[in-house]
Amino acid sequence: KALTIAAISSFSGGTIGVVLLMFFAPALAGFAILFWSAEYFALMLLGLSAVSAFAGKGKVLKAVMMTLLGLMLATVGESSLFHAPRFTLGIMDLQSGINFVTLAMGLFAVPEAFFLAIDKIRSKKSSSKKSQEISNLRINLKEAKAIAPVIGRQSIQGFLIGVMPGTGATIASFLGYAVERNLASPEEREEFGKGSIKGLAAPETANNAASTGSFVPLLTLGIPGSGTTAVLLGAFIALNLQPGPQLLQERPEVFWSVIMSM
Structure with a gap:
């Protein structure tokens, strides 16, 4: 039943997010043409600040440190304004900066590959597990009514959070879970962390809605809203496409193809 709730919530959050993207992205694209250096600076500052503001209790310092580390790594390479090398240490390979795709592969994929190679016991256990019969996938009307408002709220909230660059x-997901827990009654609040259907539906919905919302700054401002859209930005640039306010006007087929592919 948990799988069913997760699937319904994910599908609903993603679908509502796409609908919101279709309505808000073109409007924001027209507004984004008015953006200049000051507005872009304020937008980036908002996104970087949101990373620390939405960090969990006791993790603000860690979030600030990771944000500063990311900014430090971004300064490596040739300056786009003065074309002067910065922090390259005389290494020619660093003239163009640290490639984001390479960095993402190094931070996420390589450690996991090493972990799977070293931890042979876990690999054997995973491969030797027998498939268990899945039953009781249906949810009743009472459960559907309980998660419906959660899906509605978290679709909008998750989409708006995804729009802000740097959040993701x-x-x-964490914010959606926290909001629904605070909105729940004292009796329902006790169930959170013990199999609450609202606690399951909230992060699943917000997660997919935010993933869709992160395409808004990418397609309309040329600013990646998450790590995934940053990789996609690199793919656009490699294809000689520049996401931003002019994309909808100059290449509408690309703009709407991305939205329809969701």
Whole structure:
């Protein structure tokens, strides 16, 4: 039953997010043409500040440190304004900066590959597990009515969080869970962390809605809203496409193809 709730919530959050993207992205694209340096600076500052603001209790310092580390790594390479090398240490390979795709692969994929290679016991256990019969996938009308308002709220909230650059689906998931827990009655609040259907539906919905919302700054401002859209931005640039306010006007087929592919 938990799988069913997760699937319904994920599908609903993603679908509502796409609908919101279709309505808000073109409107924001027209507004984004008015953006200049000051507005872009304020927008980036908002996104970077949101990373720390939405961090969990006791993790603000860690979030600030990771944000500063990311900014430090971004300064490596040739300056786009003065074309002067910065922090390259005389290494020619660093003239163009640290490639984001390479960095993402190094931070996420390589450690996991090493972990699976070293931890042979876990690999054997995973491969030797027998498939268990899945039953009781249906949810009743009472449960559907309980998660419906949660899906509605978290679709909108997750989408808005995803729109802010630097936040992403993870923050939306945690924030969605926290909001629904605070909105729940004292009796329902006791069930959170013990199999609450609202606690399951909230992060799943917010996660997918935020993933869709992160395409808004990418397609309309040319600013990646998450790590995934940052990789997608690199793919756009490699294809000689520049996401931003002019994309909808100059290449509408690309703009709407991305939305329809969701």
